[in-house]
Amino acid sequence: METRFSPLHNLGAEAATPDGTTFGRVQGISKVEVWFTPGYYQYANDQRIADKLEQLGRLLWTARTKEYYRYKSRKLNRVIRGESRPETPAQERRRDARNNIVAVGRSGDGLVELESIGLFQWRATIAPGTVPRVDEAEFTRACGEAAERLVEQHVNKLAWVWAQNYS
Amino acid sequence: MSDYAGDVKSKAEALKQKFIELELQWQMDQIYADNKDDLQWTHEERLAAMKSWETENYDEVASWFADLDDIFKELAQMPDPTTITPKADELKAAMTPLAGRPCDDLSEGESYDQDQAYRYVGDTAIYLDEWKGDAAIAFKTQFAPAFQDVAVHEFRAVQSLKGALMAEAELWKKGREDVLTLLKETDAALDDYEGGRDGAADAAFALAVIGAIVAVAAVPATGGTSAALYWTMAGSALAVTGAAVSYPDEPKKELAIKGDSPHDICQSMREAVVDMKLQWIDDEAFIRDQLYILTDTMQGYTQPAGTDPDDVEPRPRYKGGYYPGTSNHVYNEKTIWEFRLPRPALADSTPGNIVDDDHMGRHDDFDD
Numbered sequence: 262m263e264t265r266f267s268p269l270h271n272l273g274a275e276a277a278t279p280d281g282t283t284f285g286r287v288q289g290i291s292k293v294e295v296w297f298t299p300g301y302y303q304y305a306n307d308q309r310i311a312d313k314l315e316q317l318g319r320l321l322w323t324a325r326t327k328e329y330y331r332y333k334s335r336k337l338n339r340v341i342r343g344e345s346r347p348e349t350p351a352q353e354r355r356r357d358a359r360n361n362i363v364a365v366g367r368s369g370d371g372l373v374e375l376e377s378i379g380l381f382q383w384r385a386t387i388a389p390g391t392v393p394r395v396d397e398a399e400f401t402r403a404c405g406e407a408a409e410r411l412v413e414q415h416v417n418k419l420a421w422v423w424a425q426n427y428s
Numbered sequence: 429m430s431d432y433a434g435d436v437k438s439k440a441e442a443l444k445q446k447f448i449e450l451e452l453q454w455q456m457d458q459i460y461a462d463n464k465d466d467l468q469w470t471h472e473e474r475l476a477a478m479k480s481w482e483t484e485n486y487d488e489v490a491s492w493f494a495d496l497d498d499i500f501k502e503l504a505q506m507p508d509p510t511t512i513t514p515k516a517d518e519l520k521a522a523m524t525p526l527a528g529r530p531c532d533d534l535s536e537g538e539s540y541d542q543d544q545a546y547r548y549v550g551d552t553a554i555y556l557d558e559w560k561g562d563a564a565i566a567f568k569t570q571f572a573p574a575f576q577d578v579a580v581h582e583f584r585a586v587q588s589l590k591g592a593l594m595a596e597a598e599l600w601k602k603g604r605e606d607v608l609t610l611l612k613e614t615d616a617a618l619d620d621y622e623g624g625r626d627g628a629a630d631a632a633f634a635l636a637v638i639g640a641i642v643a644v645a646a647v648p649a650t651g652g653t654s655a656a657l658y659w660t661m662a663g664s665a666l667a668v669t670g671a672a673v674s675y676p677d678e679p680k681k682e683l684a685i686k687g688d689s690p691h692d693i694c695q696s697m698r699e700a701v702v703d704m705k706l707q708w709i710d711d712e713a714f715i716r717d718q719l720y721i722l723t724d725t726m727q728g729y730t731q732p733a734g735t736d737p738d739d740v741e742p743r744p745r746y747k748g749g750y751y752p753g754t755s756n757h758v759y760n761e762k763t764i765w766e767f768r769l770p771r772p773a774l775a776d777s778t779p780g781n782i783v784d785d786d787h788m789g790r791h792d793d794f795d796d
Contacts (some may be wrong), residue, residue: 268619269619269622269623329623329625330621331528332617333616333620336612336615336616337609337612337613337616337633339633344625344626345627345628347626351688352656352688355688356626359624386586398567407604417474419624420453420624421457422624423457423621423624424453424454424457424458424689425457425458
């Protein structure tokens with residue numbers, strides 16, 4: 262969604278995989294950057310990088326959610342940790358629909374394809390033989406592009422899902 | 429103090445825009461609900477579709493939120509507490525000379541030393557031991573002994589006025605805070621909606637205005653324990669005026685702004701504004717009643733000892749008078765004299781009796 266006033270456009274969050282090899286940053290609604298610890302990409306293979314991207318996607322979204330609640334707590338001057346439990350069956354159905362939004366994003370050059378369910382479960386597909394044939398800078402750019410498209414699709418679907426009547 | 433009115437105006441304007449935009453999206457999503465293929469739109473396609481829909485329907489949707497202008501225009505015009513506080517401070521000048529004994533201003537915990545003028549008042553009767561006559565007797569038995577007590581009671585009465593003004597200032601100060609909080613909370617609720625989130629479990633926020641005025645406004649006529657102590661110390665019949673404070677009603681302690689759609693959230697906000705206003709009306713009525721009770725007391729009307737704090741109330745008024753017999757107030761002339769000195773007999777002297785020994789009195793040396 263696109264509103265001029267939304268603070269969501271100014272939020273940023275970073276995350277790293279627990280092994281400290283793969284890093285990501287999300288800025289605003291959908292701008293995503295990915296980078297690796299120096300030397301890692303050269304010696305990795307397609308599957309390993311795909312695993313890291315799947316892990317990173319989940320962590321990045323979690324970090325972004327945390328950042329949102331941190332922002333909100335600061336704004337309202339009281340601690341807000343997250344959503345309440347669904348108060349009505351309709352609300353529960355609506356949340357289920359939200360958590361099951363499937364979004365796909367593919368880089369323009371077709372190197373990377375990402376898919377997510379509710380932004381919490383990720384699947385990354387890398388064109389066979391990409392790593393380390395493709396230059397690292399080009400690959401990370403492709404990751405960013407795929408992620409950006411995925412998030413845009415997710416956001417579009419979310420707006421629709423969120424506006425439906427579930428009662 | 430920052431520019432409250434400007435603040436509210438600009439924030440309300442931004443909020444209204446946010447409502448309109450999100451509602452436009454919501455409405456559009458309803459229309460496209462049947463065609464799920466649209467979910468595969470790219471970002472650009474969606475924005476383009478939205479743009480054309482928005483152009484056609486903007487005015488209609490905007491009109492649904494037009495009332496927000498009036499709501500916040502009114503809230504932006506709330507009284508300025510900083511103009512009320514100086515009025516309360518002006519009363520300090522009246523309290524200083526009324527401190528017949530060392531007095532504490534319970535409304536803000538300030539101590540007043542006994543005014544110098546009262547230093548020898550208590551001993552007046554001794555100094556004037558040899559002054560005899562009607563005027564002398566009246567002065568020595570009625571006027572002088574009550575002098576200090578009455579002054580202290582008047583001190584309390586002025587303190588009550590001051591407390592009411594301070595409560596009024598506090599009410600609007602907190603009220604303003606609440607308006608700004610309301611704007612922020614609504615804004616946050618819209619953020620949640622936009623980000624596809626439901627409100628937090630603790631979405632309710634407390635109104636700052638709750639209880640803000642009780643501490644100061646209730647000091648005067650009803651008083652806390654310490655206020656009652658003052659009446660007692662002053663040897664007053666008024667010790668009976670309940671030691672417990674009746675609190676103003678609290679219609680809503682917490683407000684929550686939430687909803688599943690922009691228009692639901694807006695409705696929830698409208699209701700919160702009404703709840704907030706009801707609270708202010710209640711608080712204003714509470715302050716007014718404190719002043720009425722003080723007036724009643726000074727006119728000799730008090731409620732019997734042991735009246736339930738919740739039933740402590742002023743005499744029912746209507747324009748220009750009172751409804752007789754509709755409350756349990758008891759008239760006692762003595763109460764009036766707690767606040768007022770008897771008219772000195774000397775004041776009624778005429779050229780005919782001013783030199784009359786029986787009236788003006790004379791020094792004992794001239795006896796016989």
